[in-house]
Amino acid sequence: MRLAPPVGLMALSIPAIAQLVPSPTYNPPPAASGTVKSSSSPNPQWSNVLGNAFWFYDAQRSGNLDAGAYPNRVTWRNNSAMQDGSDWNLDLTGGWYDAGDYIKCLFPLSNTLFALSWGALTHGRGWDLAQQSAYLDSTLRWGFDWMMRAHPSDDVLFVQVGDSTIDNSYWGGDQNIPTPRPSYPINSSSPGTDAWASTAAAFAMASLLYTPGVSYVPISGASPPSSPSLGNSTYASELLSHAKTLYATANQTRPFSLFAHSIPAVASAYTATNYTDKLAMGALSLALATNESAYYADAYNFYQEFALTGSNDPWNWDSRYPALYVLFVEAAKTRPNLATGAGLAVNLTGWQTEAEGWFDRIVNGEDSKQHFMTPGGLLWFEGWSDESSLIEAMSASMLFYKYAPLASTSNKTSQYQEFAQNQVAYMLGNNPMSAVYLVGSHPNSPQNPHSAPASGGDNINAIRTQPPVEAHVLYGAMVGGPLQNDKFWDWRDDWVQTEVALDYNAVIPFLASWQLINDSPDPYYVNVTANTYYVPSGDPCDAALPCNGTGNGGLSDGAKAGIGIGVILGVGLIIAFIWYIRRDQIARWWRSGYVRPH
Structure with missing residues (x-):
């Protein structure tokens, strides 16, 4: 049932606030450069990993591509979807296309922007070393400015633009995107606790990042980018205002509800498992951004009330549990007054025990039915990794790196860092396929990511073969990844393995920044012999291409x-x-x- 536009909802204009301008302009080097060893510092290969990751976000942009701090640098992309939001008399142009298609989805985007902001808050020096701080600013502004437009009044939040059914029936360039492109809002009559709370967490974390002179030092040397600084009090206040309003709406609108249950038309794209961890994350992020104990008390009470302890779930667009554990430890280290002001114990040791329970169960191979290592060494979460294996492993790696200096023993610090290093190396070529899962980084990178705009094709019945080779290189995109048997089919129609997405790339900048700060040697792919990846025989037998009886991936x-x-x-x-x-x-x-x- 279509919702009537809320009374008084008018076209919303987000005022322009001065942005950083990148200089010099970064453009990705050719894939062959990935075989060249580095001897300088900061390491140019890791700088390229970080720079390419942001270039991917530019390639996913919707709307007027020259509207940001710099002109469009992706020559094969065009202005598109310029009427988005017109069905509600709003300007919902801009933002990003979610994956290899042309819908815009707020819920996974909120976790993407949270991850980018949280990573930069503590490891911003890596962006400085790579000369990517201005691109970080531009990327965050592009996403958050759109989310502000998607939040035109207290309880109204647009969670999707574009009809999934219509969109899934189209394969082609950005000049013929099919219409209509309806916009779907939640509000107090059709609530979405999960979306409100998750978006509040993203706004709050970004507000903290943009606060001039912010002091947030959970580990030695932690800092946001400083050369140039992102500090902007006006923008930080805007972000915080949206965070407070969204969280208040999420917390006060009863009964709690999932947005996909209220708006069934969007359920086929993303449906959350629950709202409980999102509420706690929203409250805790606001506690850190405002330094107000009332929010911390909410976060703690949600943690207790909803029994959020002891989860084995990964960190991704749906699950926030392990990130929540790490953030509680950071809060105990950086803002102990939040707990005491709420009449609670700081309990650093208790929060360390919670976080380390998650890490140790992975490192020690406990609860092996829920997570385990593939034969080739990739962390696999049963029921989660089947349709995008790399995002869970890379998100876990970010948490391992982020938490390691906070661990209760030096032995655990070393264990956690080594585990993360091995996962990143797997993604960058140390795997049975010798595949480098970042597009355009190496000759062994995927050549045919599942991306309608990059493919150059327009025949939905021949996605794999027309054209035979992808028309455009989607630099920096991390693809879905291999199957549980470590095999990877670089086929454009296998969206399980080759699709790209905003959330897949969310932790890549942090992973590269960590390497730059720690002066790590070259990425593993530099040592991988070019052109040694090959497409396996048989069929994948995955959700995109179910087994026909001849495949090697197991029976459907x-x-x-x-x-x-x-x-x-x-x-x-x-x-x-x-x-x-x-x-x-x-x-x-x-x-x-x-x-x-x-």
Whole structure:
């Protein structure tokens, strides 16, 4: 059922606030440069990983591509979707396309912007070293400015632009995106606790990042970018205002509800499992941004009330549990007054125990049914990694790196850093396929990511083969990743393995920044021999390309069901045949009262 536009909702204009201008302009180097060893500092290879990651976000932009702090630098992209929001008399142009398609989705975007902001808050020096701080500013502003437009009044938040069904029926460039492109809001009548709270957390974390002279030092040397600084009190206040309003709406609107339940039309794109961890994350982020204990008390009470302890879930667009644990530890280190002001113990040791429980269960191989290592060494979360394996492993790596200096023992610090290093190395080529899973970084990078605008194709029935080779290089994009058997099919129509997405890339800048700050040697891909990746034989047998009986990736549910039915029918035929040839004897047994021999 379509919602009526809220009374008084008018076109919203976000005032321009001075942004940093990148200088010099960064453009990705050719993939062949990924085979060149580095000897200088800061390491240019890691700087390219960081720079390419932001270039990917530019390639995903929607709206007027020259509207930011610098002109469009992705030559094959065009202005698009310039009427978004017109169905509500609003300007919802801008923002980013979510993945390889043309819908815009706020819920996963909120976690993407949270991750970018949180990483830069403590490891901003890496952005400075790579000369990418201005691009960080531009990327965050592009996302947050759109989210401000998507939040035109206290309870109204637009969670999606574009119809998933219409969008999934189109494969082509950005000049012929099909219409209509409806916009879907939640409000007090159609609530979405999860979306309100998650977006509040992102706004709050960014507000902290943009606060001039912010002091947030959970570990030695932690700082936001300083050369140039992102500090901007006006922008920080705007971000915080949205955070407070959204959190208040989430906390006060009862009963709590999931946005996809209130707006079924968007459920096929993203449906959250719950709202509990999002409420706690929203409250805790606001506590840090405002230094107000009331928010901390809310976060603690949500943690207790909803029994958020002991989760084995990953950190991703749906689950916030392990990130919440780490953030509680950071709060105990940087803002102990938040707990005492709420009448609570600071409890640093208790929060360390909670966080380290999650890390240790992974490192020590506990709860192996929920998470384990693939034969080639990739961290795998059962039920989560099946349709995008790398995002869970890379998000975990960010948490391992971020938390390691806060660990209770030096041995754990070393363990956690080593684990993260191995996961990042896997993503960058140290895997059975010798695949480098960042597009355009190396000759072994994926050549055919599932991206409609980058592909150059327009035949939805021949996505893999038309054109034979991707028309444009989508530099910096991390693809979905390999299957549980470590095999990777670089096929454009296999969206499980080759699709790109905003949230997939959310932690890549932090991972590169960590390496730059720690003066790490070259990324693993520099040592990978060019052109040694090959497409495996057979079929993937994944959700995008279910097994046809010849694949190497395991049988699909349908194939297993078919085999089961075949076995049942076969047994039935055998029984029928035996009955036919011995029907006279069976009849005599029946008439005489047959007793089974002992």
